[in-house]
Amino acid sequence: MLRILLLLLPGVLSADWNVKYPSPICAARGSNVTIDCRFTYPQEQVKRVLWCSMRLNLDQMCRNSPYVYDSEANSNQNNFKYIGNKTSDCSLLISNIDQTHSEKYKFRFITNTNMWTGDSGVEISVHDLRVSMSRSRANGSTIVGDSLNLTCTLNCPGDLAEVQWFKNGDPIQQSEPVLTFSRVTAEDTGNYSCSLRNFKTTVSEEFTIYIEDVAGFSIIPIIVVSLVSLVFIIAAVMLIRRSAYTEQENDSTIYSTVMNG
Ligand SMILES: *[C@@H]1O[C@H](CO)[C@@H](O)[C@H](O)[C@H]1NC(C)=O
Ligand SMILES: *[C@@H]1O[C@H](CO)[C@@H](O)[C@H](O)[C@H]1NC(C)=O
Ligand SMILES: *[C@@H]1O[C@H](CO)[C@@H](O)[C@H](O)[C@H]1NC(C)=O
Numbered sequence: 414m415l416r417i418l419l420l421l422l423p424g425v426l427s428a429d430w431n432v433k434y435p436s437p438i439c440a441a442r443g444s445n446v447t448i449d450c451r452f453t454y455p456q457e458q459v460k461r462v463l464w465c466s467m468r469l470n471l472d473q474m475c476r477n478s479p480y481v482y483d484s485e486a487n488s489n490q491n492n493f494k495y496i497g498n499k500t501s502d503c504s505l506l507i508s509n510i511d512q513t514h515s516e517k518y519k520f521r522f523i524t525n526t527n528m529w530t531g532d533s534g535v536e537i538s539v540h541d542l543r544v545s546m547s548r549s550r551a552n553g554s555t556i557v558g559d560s561l562n563l564t565c566t567l568n569c570p571g572d573l574a575e576v577q578w579f580k581n582g583d584p585i586q587q588s589e590p591v592l593t594f595s596r597v598t599a600e601d602t603g604n605y606s607c608s609l610r611n612f613k614t615t616v617s618e619e620f621t622i623y624i625e626d627v628a629g630f631s632i633i634p635i636i637v638v639s640l641v642s643l644v645f646i647i648a649a650v651m652l653i654r655r656s657a658y659t660e661q662e663n664d665s666t667i668y669s670t671v672m673n674g
Contacts, residue, residue, distance in 0.1 A: 428453035432503065432520050432531020439569030440539050442511050443614030447496070448535055450503035450520055457524035459499040461485050467517040467534065475521035475530045481505075507537070509614060515539045540568040542576075544605055544620035554625040557599060563592040563620065565607035575610035582606075599626040 433451045440446045464482040465475035480486070481493045482505060489495075492514070497504040503520045519534040548561040555561060565576045573590040580603045588610060594601055604619040 428455060430454050430527070430529045432522075432529070432533075434520075434531060434533055434535040437536040437538070439567065439571075440510050440537060441567050441609050441612070441615040442539050442541050443616070444510060444609055444612045445506060445508045446510050446537065448505045448507070448518065448537075450497065450505065450531075450535070451501055452503045452520065452522060452529075452531065453501065454522070454524060454527075454529065457526055459522050459524050461523040462495065462497070462499060462503060463521040463523075464493065464495070464503075464505050465519055465521065467519070470519075473519075474532075475519050481518070510537075510539050512539050538569070542567055542607055542609070542615055542617035544607055544617050546620065546622065555597060555622060556625050556627055558596050559624075561594045561597050561601075561622065563594075563605055563622070565590045565592075565617065573609070576607045577610050577613075579606045579608070579616070580604070597622075597624045599624050 431453045433453075435449045438446055438448065462482075462484045463475055463480045465480045467473055469479050469481075470477070480489075482489050482495050484495065484499070492508050492510070494506040494508065495504075496502075496506045499522075503522070505518070505520075507514055515538050517534045517536045519530055519532070521528065521530040523529075543566050545564050545566055546561065547564070548555060548559055550556065550559050563578075565573060565578070567573055575588045576590050578585045578587045578592055582604075590607075592605070602622060602624045604621050606617045606619045608614075608616040
């Protein structure tokens with residue numbers, strides 16, 4: 414049945430030995446990564462499929478173990494799941510990926526007459542999501558009314574698709590990778606983090622923004638308070654001097670009265 418199907422598929426009869434890998438993959442730590450892979454061969458029957466990593470596989474060609482996936486092994490690493498088949502799809506799923514998985518992987522398959530490793534392989538790099546800030550005020554504290562952007566970034570070329578933002582650990586309604594505050598208020602103070610949508614496990618470290626509420630200390634109220642104080646001080650000084658003068662006057666009145674008597 415399978416043989417008939419293969420005969421009917423165009424191109425299969427004349428196919429060369431080949432493995433077609435995707436372009437290098439850049440992934441967020443904690444996400445699931447699918448390596449989309451296809452393989453071709455002349456009319457043969459595939460017996461065994463294998464994936465190996467260049468860090469562990471010393472000959473760099475998957476000729477010997479260890480493998481990250483081996484269709485004949487009883488137990489494979491938990492993170493590596495073969496989601497392809499033994500005909501043309503060699504896709505591999507790496508779940509909950511982390512930095513230790515950053516490396517090059519190759520696919521090998523064994524048929525009834527031959528064995529073949531796709532030489533080029535696929536390069537995977539894994540990074541942490543990060544929150545970065547840009548703001549209108551270059552240095553010093555962030556003050557109420559400033560504009561500020563928080564960006565969810567991955568150290569990879571290209572833009573992130575949908576993300577999930579968190580403030581103090583609680584999800585907030587925002588799926589754009591840039592969180593824009595055109596005028597910050599004191600309530601925007603908090604710890605912000607982001608993750609890929611649907612992958613809470615990719616969550617970044619928290620980034621703290623502290624908005625200083627300096628409205629009560631701005632320069633105009635300070636001038637007003639100073640002026641009012643000055644008026645009071647002057648008034649007080651005048652009052653004291655005046656009462657002192659009055660006392661002196663009274664003394665001299667008494668003196669003159671005595672003299673006259
Ligand atoms: C990631 O892969 C694992 C293992 O296959 C699976 O259990 C999990 O549901 C996947 N996560 C998502 C968000 O697809
Ligand atoms: C924030 O982002 C918006 C739009 O992406 C941009 O117009 C603005 O200049 C940015 N502001 C700062 C402070 O970086
Ligand atoms: C930032 O700080 C530097 C020195 O630390 C100072 O020369 C510069 O004027 C400041 N810029 C702003 C916008 O406050």
